[in-house]
Amino acid sequence: MSMTGALTIRHAMTSDVDQMLMIVNQYAQQGLMLPRTKISILENLQSFIIAYDGQNVIGVAGLHILWDDLAEIRSLAIAESAKGLGVGKRLVLSLVGECERLGIRRALALTYQKDFFEKCGFHVVAKESLPQKVWKDCINCSKLPFCDEIAMIRELG
Numbered sequence: 472m473s474m475t476g477a478l479t480i481r482h483a484m485t486s487d488v489d490q491m492l493m494i495v496n497q498y499a500q501q502g503l504m505l506p507r508t509k510i511s512i513l514e515n516l517q518s519f520i521i522a523y524d525g526q527n528v529i530g531v532a533g534l535h536i537l538w539d540d541l542a543e544i545r546s547l548a549i550a551e552s553a554k555g556l557g558v559g560k561r562l563v564l565s566l567v568g569e570c571e572r573l574g575i576r577r578a579l580a581l582t583y584q585k586d587f588f589e590k591c592g593f594h595v596v597a598k599e600s601l602p603q604k605v606w607k608d609c610i611n612c613s614k615l616p617f618c619d620e621i622a623m624i625r626e627l628g
Contacts, residue, residue, distance in 0.1 A: 583620060595622065
């Protein structure tokens, strides 16, 4: 995968799913995020956006609404060939904009990439300050109950 054209951020489509899976599961194999199955992506396709270079999916991110004032940015993954090009930040800021459009006041990220999310306007919070509803996906994680991800929040307008 390489940058072959102008970068676009758009809603994911069924034709993007195989490339999305490849990017996400590359990070999952390294223990950096939860793995996804094709069916889990398809069932939640409307919540995913992608970065597209005109030929390939080079980034993916999802928005999972947890409550009326809280949504999680999840499954943020960038193709190796597109790292360092600002793709991740564009995806995050696009989802922050979607939160604002929906009237959601806080965006959450559970991450190992503290510096990156700080550059996107997030700050670290205690996991204990988050509602239990946030942790429902954790039941499938091999790191439960010793999660080492950092909880970060961005307060929105």
